[in-house]
Amino acid sequence: MTVPPVPARGNASLTAAPGGQGRGLAWLAVPALLLFVAFAVIPLIGVFVLSFTSWDGLGEIRPAGFDSWRAVLSDPGLPHALWVTFLVIALSWAVQTPASILLGTFLAGFQRYRAVLSVVYFIPLLLSSAAIAITYKALLDPNFGLGAGLGIPILVQDWLGEPVLAFSVVIFVVSWQFIPFHSLIYQGGVRQIPRSMYEAAEIDGAGRVRMFFSITLPQLKYTIITSSTLMVVGSLVFFDLIFVLTAGGPGDATRVLALEMYKRGFQANLMGPASAIAVILVLVGLVLALLLRRLGGRNSSHSQLEGA
């Protein structure tokens, strides 16, 4: 599985190590490798192994065959959690991507007040999910929140108490938190588009909208893949925000897979089934990352500039 999900320029150019010098450098990679193996690779194998055991988190670990898998796969909660996770991924992508592309394109432009805007713009990027979730919980409170305080009836809703509303709030808050980050990625992407392309289009009399669809968007292809990959793998494991904001509720309206894993493992002390869910998470993540990479074409690691 040597497939990098994040299209990075030059991953393939390993063979082009400068002049074949610098031999005997392998030891420099050893500390990173050891740490990574100990706390990422072994746990990855471990989670697979643990899914075939039973463990309450404290006592002994006993082999349990397919018990956990049977329990998880026959639980109607699993398809629901998968569905909710999928909805979160798809909808937050659909909200964040167009907004981030437009914002990123705008921010890459010349407007003087961009600098002023960007002071405030990126604050959500800096706040912890816990802080953001706590803020929105208070802000949306039907009795004492912003809507009630301002007396705007449409804002006075039981935002976190109604399944559809709570789900929409999750999508909104996730977007609030991550649009700044992705617009930054797109800003970087737009800046790499050669200016000559726009100049040529301008001479041909193309308007801004036309340029956006004919130049900016196609040129952002790999940036879109990068951003989407980060977004998808990220939303697959949204945990802290949903945990603090809705704790999966109301009912199980926002109960995503990652939350399901935490609840079974660390609240119900069923580490076996929780590990099985974790394996599903890993598999879904890998499949999505591979699909996105496939979308990126055979070799997205080439610079976008080369083909220009």
Next chain:
Amino acid sequence: MATTLAKDSSQAAAKHDTAHPKGVTRRPNWLGGAIAWLWLAVVVVPIYWIVITSFKSQSNYYAENPLVPPSEPTLANYQMVIESDFIRYFINSVVVTVGAVVPAVAVSFMAAYAIVRSGRGRFLRWTNSTFLMGLAIPHQATVIPIYLIIIKLHLYDTLLALILPSIAFAIPLSVLILANFIRDVPKELFESMRLDGATEMGTLWNLALPLTRPAVVTVTIYNALTIWNGFLLPLILTQSPEQRTLPLALWTFQGQYSINVPAVLASVVLTSLPILILYVVGRRQLLAGLTAGFGK
């Protein structure tokens, strides 16, 4: 000789960065502009509301218009939060963040350097592939075995329990970004360093590191943000209040004072303040670094 060359090209690179943003027409972007202002409002209103509310007394909070600044501003909420061990949680967060970011960036830089400079060997190729695969793994999915490992190492409920997995999680993306930048250092510079008789470590330290400083800054900031704001690892790997980091403290504080919204919001402000101050100081560096790091 090599060092002057290095300096020249780093200056050239700096100039290039600050030059007029290329690639966009000068025509006004109305749609983008409209969205930008709308987005500004969406961001500003909640933040403004947090800040003014945190200075309100509880009775004023219920009585006043939520968007009007407090008629009788009070620091009582802040006093209350600080007295509930805020300083300790703050120090814990600093220890975990510094303790994880410094080693993470150091080992990632060494690995990236080795991978770029002699990536032909089977071992280094395999290492690189392992890190790349790490990018696709949702790390949260591995927390149960991590919990087990931490217990076996007798590190449960210590800050080191948070530091070790945080380093591991930071490595793949750090190596990727750093390797991409080291690859851009002209080969000739490495060659002339070699002719000057520099050792590999000397080359790494005196040539590669200074030339890729923007990337190192990016990676450092990005990892620091992620680790500072981390929630899941502290939640499952610590237990006692003495080992709490800020996001977790915030969460427990919210549980304790859920009726006192201004106090909860004061704790939100206080836990976010350190990073906001850093942002105000290093905004340009941060944004330039992140744009370059991920746009590449």
